[in-house]
Amino acid sequence: MLDRIKIVKPAEIEKNSMATIEKELNGRTWPEPQFSVIKRCIHTSADFDYADNLCFSEDVCKKAQEAIKRGASIVTDTNMAAAGINKKRLAQYGGKVYCFMADEDVAKEAKEKGCTRAAICMERGAALPGEVIFAIGNAPTALIRLYELMEEGKISPALIVGAPVGFVNVVESKELIMEADVPYIVPKGRKGGSNIAATICNALLYTMPE
Amino acid sequence: MLDRIKIVKPAEIEKNSMATIEKELNGRTWPEPQFSVIKRCIHTSADFDYADNLCFSEDVCKKAQEAIKRGASIVTDTNMAAAGINKKRLAQYGGKVYCFMADEDVAKEAKEKGCTRAAICMERGAALPGEVIFAIGNAPTALIRLYELMEEGKISPALIVGAPVGFVNVVESKELIMEADVPYIVPKGRKGGSNIAATICNALLYTMPE
Numbered sequence: 001m002l003d004r005i006k007i008v009k010p011a012e013i014e015k016n017s018m019a020t021i022e023k024e025l026n027g028r029t030w031p032e033p034q035f036s037v038i039k040r041c042i043h044t045s046a047d048f049d050y051a052d053n054l055c056f057s058e059d060v061c062k063k064a065q066e067a068i069k070r071g072a073s074i075v076t077d078t079n080m081a082a083a084g085i086n087k088k089r090l091a092q093y094g095g096k097v098y099c100f101m102a103d104e105d106v107a108k109e110a111k112e113k114g115c116t117r118a119a120i121c122m123e124r125g126a127a128l129p130g131e132v133i134f135a136i137g138n139a140p141t142a143l144i145r146l147y148e149l150m151e152e153g154k155i156s157p158a159l160i161v162g163a164p165v166g167f168v169n170v171v172e173s174k175e176l177i178m179e180a181d182v183p184y185i186v187p188k189g190r191k192g193g194s195n196i197a198a199t200i201c202n203a204l205l206y207t208m209p210e
Numbered sequence: 211m212l213d214r215i216k217i218v219k220p221a222e223i224e225k226n227s228m229a230t231i232e233k234e235l236n237g238r239t240w241p242e243p244q245f246s247v248i249k250r251c252i253h254t255s256a257d258f259d260y261a262d263n264l265c266f267s268e269d270v271c272k273k274a275q276e277a278i279k280r281g282a283s284i285v286t287d288t289n290m291a292a293a294g295i296n297k298k299r300l301a302q303y304g305g306k307v308y309c310f311m312a313d314e315d316v317a318k319e320a321k322e323k324g325c326t327r328a329a330i331c332m333e334r335g336a337a338l339p340g341e342v343i344f345a346i347g348n349a350p351t352a353l354i355r356l357y358e359l360m361e362e363g364k365i366s367p368a369l370i371v372g373a374p375v376g377f378v379n380v381v382e383s384k385e386l387i388m389e390a391d392v393p394y395i396v397p398k399g400r401k402g403g404s405n406i407a408a409t410i411c412n413a414l415l416y417t418m419p420e
Contacts, residue, residue, distance in 0.1 A: 001389065004382045005354055010326045013378050020377040046375050046400035047257060080405065083293040116220045144215055165256050167227040172214045179211065190256035195290065195405050 084198030294408030
Protein backbone atom coordinates (compact mmCIF):
# COMPACT_ATOMS: atom_id res chain seq x y z
CA MET A 1 0.00 0.00 0.00
CA LEU A 2 2.73 2.44 0.96
CA ASP A 3 4.63 2.00 -2.32
CA ARG A 4 2.52 4.71 -3.91
CA ILE A 5 4.04 7.30 -1.57
CA LYS A 6 6.98 9.26 -2.94
CA ILE A 7 9.86 9.55 -0.48
CA VAL A 8 10.49 13.28 -0.12
CA LYS A 9 12.71 14.86 2.52
CA PRO A 10 10.86 17.38 4.75
CA ALA A 11 12.94 20.28 3.43
CA GLU A 12 12.10 19.32 -0.17
CA ILE A 13 8.31 19.16 0.21
CA GLU A 14 7.66 22.90 -0.15
CA LYS A 15 10.24 23.23 -2.94
CA ASN A 16 8.60 20.41 -4.93
CA SER A 17 5.15 21.90 -4.32
CA MET A 18 6.23 25.28 -5.63
CA ALA A 19 7.78 23.61 -8.71
CA THR A 20 4.45 21.87 -9.42
CA ILE A 21 2.54 25.13 -9.01
CA GLU A 22 4.90 26.95 -11.40
CA LYS A 23 4.59 24.13 -13.94
CA GLU A 24 0.79 24.22 -13.82
CA LEU A 25 0.78 27.99 -14.22
CA ASN A 26 2.06 27.21 -17.72
CA GLY A 27 4.76 29.86 -17.81
CA ARG A 28 2.62 32.65 -16.31
CA THR A 29 4.79 34.77 -14.02
CA TRP A 30 4.50 37.97 -12.03
CA PRO A 31 7.15 40.31 -10.61
CA GLU A 32 8.42 39.34 -7.16
CA PRO A 33 7.31 39.42 -4.39
CA GLN A 34 3.82 39.43 -5.98
CA PHE A 35 4.56 36.05 -7.58
CA SER A 36 5.42 34.59 -4.17
CA VAL A 37 2.15 35.88 -2.73
CA ILE A 38 0.20 34.24 -5.55
CA LYS A 39 2.11 30.95 -5.30
CA ARG A 40 1.66 30.79 -1.53
CA CYS A 41 -2.09 31.35 -1.82
CA ILE A 42 -2.28 28.46 -4.30
CA HIS A 43 0.01 26.38 -2.06
CA THR A 44 -2.24 26.88 0.96
CA SER A 45 -5.51 26.13 -0.85
CA ALA A 46 -4.57 24.01 -3.91
CA ASP A 47 -6.88 26.43 -5.70
CA PHE A 48 -5.53 28.01 -8.87
CA ASP A 49 -8.31 30.63 -8.83
CA TYR A 50 -5.87 32.71 -6.78
CA ALA A 51 -3.73 33.20 -9.90
CA ASP A 52 -6.62 35.22 -11.30
CA ASN A 53 -8.46 36.73 -8.36
CA LEU A 54 -5.62 38.38 -6.41
CA CYS A 55 -5.56 42.16 -6.82
CA PHE A 56 -2.64 44.34 -5.75
CA SER A 57 -2.61 48.11 -5.40
CA GLU A 58 0.40 49.91 -6.88
CA ASP A 59 3.73 48.98 -5.25
CA VAL A 60 1.80 47.41 -2.36
CA CYS A 61 4.32 44.68 -1.51
CA LYS A 62 7.22 47.15 -1.36
CA LYS A 63 5.18 49.58 0.74
CA ALA A 64 4.04 46.84 3.14
CA GLN A 65 7.53 45.38 3.53
CA GLU A 66 8.93 48.83 4.31
CA ALA A 67 6.26 49.25 6.98
CA ILE A 68 7.16 45.85 8.44
CA LYS A 69 10.82 46.90 8.51
CA ARG A 70 9.76 49.98 10.50
CA GLY A 71 8.05 47.69 13.04
CA ALA A 72 4.44 47.63 11.83
CA SER A 73 2.09 45.32 13.71
CA ILE A 74 -0.59 43.08 12.23
CA VAL A 75 -4.21 43.13 13.42
CA THR A 76 -6.41 40.26 12.28
CA ASP A 77 -10.07 39.36 12.72
CA THR A 78 -9.56 35.65 13.37
CA ASN A 79 -7.60 33.60 15.86
CA MET A 80 -6.86 31.13 13.08
CA ALA A 81 -5.05 33.78 11.02
CA ALA A 82 -3.23 34.94 14.17
CA ALA A 83 -2.11 31.34 14.71
CA GLY A 84 -0.91 31.06 11.12
CA ILE A 85 1.12 34.27 10.78
CA ASN A 86 4.83 33.74 11.48
CA LYS A 87 5.07 35.76 14.68
CA LYS A 88 8.77 35.04 15.27
CA ARG A 89 9.62 36.41 11.85
CA LEU A 90 7.50 39.53 12.36
CA ALA A 91 9.08 40.07 15.79
CA GLN A 92 12.53 40.28 14.14
CA TYR A 93 11.43 43.68 12.87
CA GLY A 94 9.64 44.67 16.07
CA GLY A 95 6.04 43.95 15.09
CA LYS A 96 3.40 41.92 16.94
CA VAL A 97 0.24 40.10 15.86
CA TYR A 98 -3.02 41.14 17.53
CA CYS A 99 -6.44 39.51 17.49
CA PHE A 100 -9.07 40.91 19.84
CA MET A 101 -11.90 38.57 18.80
CA ALA A 102 -11.89 36.46 21.96
CA ASP A 103 -11.77 39.45 24.35
CA GLU A 104 -14.79 39.52 26.61
CA ASP A 105 -15.26 43.28 26.45
CA VAL A 106 -15.34 43.06 22.64
CA ALA A 107 -18.28 40.65 22.73
CA LYS A 108 -20.05 42.90 25.23
CA GLU A 109 -19.54 46.09 23.22
CA ALA A 110 -20.62 44.39 19.97
CA LYS A 111 -23.84 43.22 21.61
CA GLU A 112 -24.58 46.68 22.99
CA LYS A 113 -23.98 48.34 19.62
CA GLY A 114 -25.70 45.61 17.56
CA CYS A 115 -22.65 45.18 15.34
CA THR A 116 -20.19 42.32 14.86
CA ARG A 117 -17.25 41.63 17.15
CA ALA A 118 -15.00 42.04 14.11
CA ALA A 119 -16.10 45.67 13.70
CA ILE A 120 -15.24 46.41 17.33
CA CYS A 121 -11.87 44.66 16.89
CA MET A 122 -11.02 47.06 14.07
CA GLU A 123 -11.61 49.97 16.45
CA ARG A 124 -9.24 48.31 18.93
CA GLY A 125 -6.68 48.00 16.12
CA ALA A 126 -7.17 51.63 15.13
CA ALA A 127 -6.22 52.67 18.67
CA LEU A 128 -2.82 50.91 18.55
CA PRO A 129 0.26 53.10 18.40
CA GLY A 130 2.51 52.92 15.33
CA GLU A 131 1.86 51.53 11.87
CA VAL A 132 -0.72 48.79 11.45
CA ILE A 133 -1.41 46.16 8.80
CA PHE A 134 -4.97 44.79 8.90
CA ALA A 135 -5.26 41.17 7.78
CA ILE A 136 -8.92 40.24 7.39
CA GLY A 137 -9.74 36.59 6.74
CA ASN A 138 -13.30 36.28 7.87
CA ALA A 139 -15.58 39.26 8.39
CA PRO A 140 -16.75 41.65 5.68
CA THR A 141 -17.94 43.84 8.55
CA ALA A 142 -14.28 44.31 9.52
CA LEU A 143 -13.51 45.70 6.06
CA ILE A 144 -16.60 47.92 6.15
CA ARG A 145 -15.59 49.35 9.55
CA LEU A 146 -12.02 49.93 8.27
CA TYR A 147 -13.47 51.83 5.31
CA GLU A 148 -15.55 53.99 7.64
CA LEU A 149 -12.56 54.64 9.94
CA MET A 150 -10.51 55.73 6.92
CA GLU A 151 -13.32 58.00 5.72
CA GLU A 152 -13.47 59.54 9.19
CA GLY A 153 -9.70 60.15 8.97
CA LYS A 154 -9.09 57.99 12.02
CA ILE A 155 -6.75 55.45 10.45
CA SER A 156 -4.25 55.19 7.64
CA PRO A 157 -3.37 51.47 7.40
CA ALA A 158 0.05 50.45 6.11
CA LEU A 159 -1.74 47.62 4.27
CA ILE A 160 -5.16 46.00 4.18
CA VAL A 161 -5.18 42.29 3.36
CA GLY A 162 -8.84 42.05 2.43
CA ALA A 163 -9.58 38.34 2.32
CA PRO A 164 -12.93 37.68 3.97
CA VAL A 165 -14.67 34.63 2.55
CA GLY A 166 -18.30 33.94 1.90
CA PHE A 167 -21.67 34.99 0.67
CA VAL A 168 -22.94 38.09 2.51
CA ASN A 169 -21.31 41.45 1.67
CA VAL A 170 -17.97 39.78 0.91
CA VAL A 171 -17.72 40.86 -2.73
CA GLU A 172 -19.04 44.34 -1.91
CA SER A 173 -16.75 44.97 1.05
CA LYS A 174 -13.70 44.03 -1.01
CA GLU A 175 -14.78 46.47 -3.74
CA LEU A 176 -15.03 49.24 -1.11
CA ILE A 177 -11.43 48.65 -0.02
CA MET A 178 -10.13 48.51 -3.60
CA GLU A 179 -11.73 51.90 -4.31
CA ALA A 180 -10.29 53.50 -1.17
CA ASP A 181 -6.92 55.24 -1.08
CA VAL A 182 -5.05 52.51 0.81
CA PRO A 183 -2.42 49.87 -0.03
CA TYR A 184 -4.32 46.59 -0.46
CA ILE A 185 -3.97 42.93 -1.40
CA VAL A 186 -7.42 41.48 -2.10
CA PRO A 187 -8.62 38.19 -3.61
CA LYS A 188 -11.64 39.62 -5.41
CA GLY A 189 -14.87 37.67 -5.34
CA ARG A 190 -16.14 35.32 -2.66
CA LYS A 191 -12.96 33.42 -1.91
CA GLY A 192 -10.45 34.07 0.86
CA GLY A 193 -10.24 32.93 4.46
CA SER A 194 -8.02 33.03 7.49
CA ASN A 195 -5.54 30.68 5.81
CA ILE A 196 -5.31 33.04 2.83
CA ALA A 197 -4.95 36.15 5.01
CA ALA A 198 -2.17 34.47 7.00
CA THR A 199 -0.33 33.16 3.95
CA ILE A 200 -0.32 36.58 2.28
CA CYS A 201 1.33 38.06 5.40
CA ASN A 202 3.83 35.19 5.50
CA ALA A 203 4.66 35.55 1.80
CA LEU A 204 5.58 39.20 2.46
CA LEU A 205 7.71 38.19 5.46
CA TYR A 206 9.47 35.32 3.64
CA THR A 207 10.54 37.54 0.72
CA MET A 208 12.23 40.07 3.05
CA PRO A 209 15.89 39.85 4.06
CA GLU A 210 16.13 38.34 7.57
CA MET B 211 -20.09 54.14 -1.51
CA LEU B 212 -21.58 52.31 1.45
CA ASP B 213 -25.02 52.03 -0.13
CA ARG B 214 -24.01 48.82 -1.87
CA ILE B 215 -23.69 47.08 1.52
CA LYS B 216 -26.72 45.08 2.62
CA ILE B 217 -27.64 45.67 6.25
CA VAL B 218 -27.63 42.24 7.86
CA LYS B 219 -27.82 41.60 11.60
CA PRO B 220 -24.83 39.61 12.94
CA ALA B 221 -27.03 36.64 13.84
CA GLU B 222 -28.48 36.56 10.33
CA ILE B 223 -25.17 36.48 8.43
CA GLU B 224 -24.54 32.75 8.74
CA LYS B 225 -28.19 31.92 8.11
CA ASN B 226 -28.22 33.98 4.91
CA SER B 227 -24.94 32.41 3.78
CA MET B 228 -26.30 28.90 4.25
CA ALA B 229 -29.44 29.83 2.30
CA THR B 230 -27.29 31.05 -0.60
CA ILE B 231 -25.21 27.86 -0.53
CA GLU B 232 -28.35 25.69 -0.56
CA LYS B 233 -29.78 27.70 -3.44
CA GLU B 234 -26.61 27.35 -5.51
CA LEU B 235 -26.51 23.61 -4.83
CA ASN B 236 -29.62 23.56 -7.04
CA GLY B 237 -31.64 21.21 -4.88
CA ARG B 238 -28.83 18.73 -4.21
CA THR B 239 -29.13 17.48 -0.63
CA TRP B 240 -27.49 14.89 1.59
CA PRO B 241 -28.67 13.24 4.80
CA GLU B 242 -27.81 15.15 7.98
CA PRO B 243 -25.31 15.71 9.50
CA GLN B 244 -23.35 15.00 6.29
CA PHE B 245 -25.15 17.91 4.59
CA SER B 246 -24.04 20.27 7.36
CA VAL B 247 -20.43 19.11 6.96
CA ILE B 248 -20.58 19.80 3.21
CA LYS B 249 -22.28 23.19 3.65
CA ARG B 250 -19.77 24.29 6.29
CA CYS B 251 -16.82 23.36 4.06
CA ILE B 252 -18.32 25.48 1.28
CA HIS B 253 -19.09 28.25 3.78
CA THR B 254 -15.50 28.38 4.99
CA SER B 255 -13.91 28.35 1.51
CA ALA B 256 -16.58 29.67 -0.90
CA ASP B 257 -15.52 26.67 -2.98
CA PHE B 258 -18.30 24.45 -4.27
CA ASP B 259 -15.81 21.70 -5.14
CA TYR B 260 -16.45 20.44 -1.61
CA ALA B 261 -19.92 19.33 -2.69
CA ASP B 262 -18.21 16.77 -4.92
CA ASN B 263 -14.90 15.94 -3.27
CA LEU B 264 -15.98 15.11 0.28
CA CYS B 265 -15.96 11.37 0.99
CA PHE B 266 -17.55 9.80 4.06
CA SER B 267 -17.06 6.27 5.34
CA GLU B 268 -20.20 4.38 6.38
CA ASP B 269 -22.06 6.00 9.29
CA VAL B 270 -18.99 8.10 10.04
CA CYS B 271 -20.79 11.16 11.43
CA LYS B 272 -22.86 9.06 13.83
CA LYS B 273 -19.79 7.11 14.97
CA ALA B 274 -17.73 10.27 15.44
CA GLN B 275 -20.48 12.06 17.36
CA GLU B 276 -20.89 9.06 19.67
CA ALA B 277 -17.14 9.13 20.34
CA ILE B 278 -17.35 12.87 21.10
CA LYS B 279 -20.21 12.17 23.52
CA ARG B 280 -17.96 9.64 25.25
CA GLY B 281 -15.30 12.36 25.69
CA ALA B 282 -13.04 11.80 22.65
CA SER B 283 -10.25 14.33 22.18
CA ILE B 284 -9.09 15.86 18.91
CA VAL B 285 -5.45 15.82 17.79
CA THR B 286 -4.52 18.09 14.90
CA ASP B 287 -1.35 18.76 12.91
CA THR B 288 -1.71 22.55 12.75
CA ASN B 289 -2.06 25.33 15.28
CA MET B 290 -4.46 27.05 12.90
CA ALA B 291 -6.89 24.12 13.01
CA ALA B 292 -6.49 23.96 16.80
CA ALA B 293 -7.40 27.67 16.92
CA GLY B 294 -10.45 27.10 14.74
CA ILE B 295 -12.04 24.11 16.46
CA ASN B 296 -14.71 25.09 18.99
CA LYS B 297 -12.92 24.01 22.16
CA LYS B 298 -15.68 25.17 24.53
CA ARG B 299 -18.21 23.04 22.70
CA LEU B 300 -15.92 19.99 22.69
CA ALA B 301 -15.21 20.48 26.41
CA GLN B 302 -18.94 20.15 27.15
CA TYR B 303 -18.49 16.44 26.41
CA GLY B 304 -15.12 16.17 28.16
CA GLY B 305 -12.78 16.33 25.15
CA LYS B 306 -9.75 18.53 24.56
CA VAL B 307 -7.93 19.74 21.44
CA TYR B 308 -4.23 18.90 21.16
CA CYS B 309 -1.60 20.17 18.75
CA PHE B 310 2.00 19.22 19.45
CA MET B 311 3.54 20.96 16.42
CA ALA B 312 5.16 23.81 18.34
CA ASP B 313 6.66 21.57 21.06
CA GLU B 314 10.44 21.85 21.09
CA ASP B 315 11.05 18.15 21.68
CA VAL B 316 8.90 17.35 18.62
CA ALA B 317 11.17 19.44 16.36
CA LYS B 318 14.24 17.78 17.90
CA GLU B 319 12.92 14.24 17.45
CA ALA B 320 11.83 14.93 13.86
CA LYS B 321 15.29 16.21 12.99
CA GLU B 322 16.96 13.19 14.54
CA LYS B 323 14.68 10.76 12.70
CA GLY B 324 14.69 12.71 9.40
CA CYS B 325 10.90 12.79 9.31
CA THR B 326 8.38 15.62 9.59
CA ARG B 327 7.22 17.15 12.87
CA ALA B 328 3.68 16.13 11.89
CA ALA B 329 4.64 12.45 11.87
CA ILE B 330 6.08 12.76 15.40
CA CYS B 331 2.93 14.60 16.51
CA MET B 332 0.81 11.64 15.43
CA GLU B 333 2.91 9.41 17.71
CA ARG B 334 2.23 11.84 20.56
CA GLY B 335 -1.48 11.63 19.74
CA ALA B 336 -1.33 7.85 19.64
CA ALA B 337 -0.01 7.85 23.21
CA LEU B 338 -3.01 9.81 24.59
CA PRO B 339 -5.44 7.92 26.83
CA GLY B 340 -9.03 7.48 25.67
CA GLU B 341 -10.59 7.86 22.25
CA VAL B 342 -8.95 10.17 19.73
CA ILE B 343 -10.11 11.95 16.59
CA PHE B 344 -7.26 12.98 14.28
CA ALA B 345 -7.97 16.15 12.28
CA ILE B 346 -5.27 16.63 9.65
CA GLY B 347 -5.26 19.91 7.74
CA ASN B 348 -1.73 20.21 6.49
CA ALA B 349 0.67 17.29 6.38
CA PRO B 350 0.27 14.17 4.21
CA THR B 351 3.08 12.72 6.35
CA ALA B 352 0.67 12.82 9.31
CA LEU B 353 -1.82 10.65 7.41
CA ILE B 354 0.94 8.28 6.31
CA ARG B 355 2.16 7.88 9.90
CA LEU B 356 -1.42 7.28 11.09
CA TYR B 357 -1.78 4.57 8.46
CA GLU B 358 1.44 2.92 9.67
CA LEU B 359 0.36 3.14 13.32
CA MET B 360 -2.95 1.48 12.42
CA GLU B 361 -1.15 -1.26 10.48
CA GLU B 362 1.07 -1.84 13.51
CA GLY B 363 -2.06 -2.19 15.64
CA LYS B 364 -1.02 0.75 17.80
CA ILE B 365 -4.04 2.98 17.25
CA SER B 366 -7.70 2.72 16.43
CA PRO B 367 -8.87 6.29 15.76
CA ALA B 368 -12.49 7.25 16.43
CA LEU B 369 -12.30 9.32 13.24
CA ILE B 370 -9.69 10.57 10.81
CA VAL B 371 -10.46 13.92 9.18
CA GLY B 372 -8.00 13.61 6.30
CA ALA B 373 -7.77 17.09 4.82
CA PRO B 374 -4.15 17.87 4.02
CA VAL B 375 -3.78 20.29 1.13
CA GLY B 376 -1.23 20.48 -1.63
CA PHE B 377 0.88 18.86 -4.23
CA VAL B 378 3.24 16.26 -2.72
CA ASN B 379 1.70 12.95 -1.57
CA VAL B 380 -1.60 14.63 -0.68
CA VAL B 381 -3.79 12.66 -3.09
CA GLU B 382 -1.96 9.40 -2.31
CA SER B 383 -2.08 9.78 1.48
CA LYS B 384 -5.82 10.40 1.36
CA GLU B 385 -6.30 7.25 -0.73
CA LEU B 386 -4.38 5.26 1.89
CA ILE B 387 -6.74 6.40 4.63
CA MET B 388 -9.85 5.72 2.55
CA GLU B 389 -8.67 2.14 1.98
CA ALA B 390 -7.92 1.54 5.67
CA ASP B 391 -10.48 0.18 8.11
CA VAL B 392 -11.17 3.45 9.94
CA PRO B 393 -14.01 5.99 10.09
CA TYR B 394 -12.98 8.87 7.83
CA ILE B 395 -14.09 12.17 6.34
CA VAL B 396 -11.80 13.10 3.44
CA PRO B 397 -11.96 15.76 0.71
CA LYS B 398 -10.40 13.66 -2.02
CA GLY B 399 -7.87 15.29 -4.33
CA ARG B 400 -5.49 18.14 -3.58
CA LYS B 401 -7.83 20.43 -1.67
CA GLY B 402 -8.23 20.75 2.08
CA GLY B 403 -6.44 22.80 4.71
CA SER B 404 -6.53 23.66 8.36
CA ASN B 405 -9.71 25.71 7.85
CA ILE B 406 -11.42 22.67 6.28
CA ALA B 407 -10.19 20.28 9.00
CA ALA B 408 -11.48 22.65 11.69
CA THR B 409 -14.82 23.29 10.03
CA ILE B 410 -15.51 19.54 9.62
CA CYS B 411 -14.96 19.07 13.38
CA ASN B 412 -17.19 22.06 14.13
CA ALA B 413 -19.95 20.82 11.81
CA LEU B 414 -20.03 17.57 13.80
CA LEU B 415 -20.14 19.52 17.09
CA TYR B 416 -22.84 21.94 15.93
CA THR B 417 -25.19 19.13 14.86
CA MET B 418 -25.05 17.46 18.28
CA PRO B 419 -27.48 18.21 21.10
CA GLU B 420 -25.77 20.59 23.57
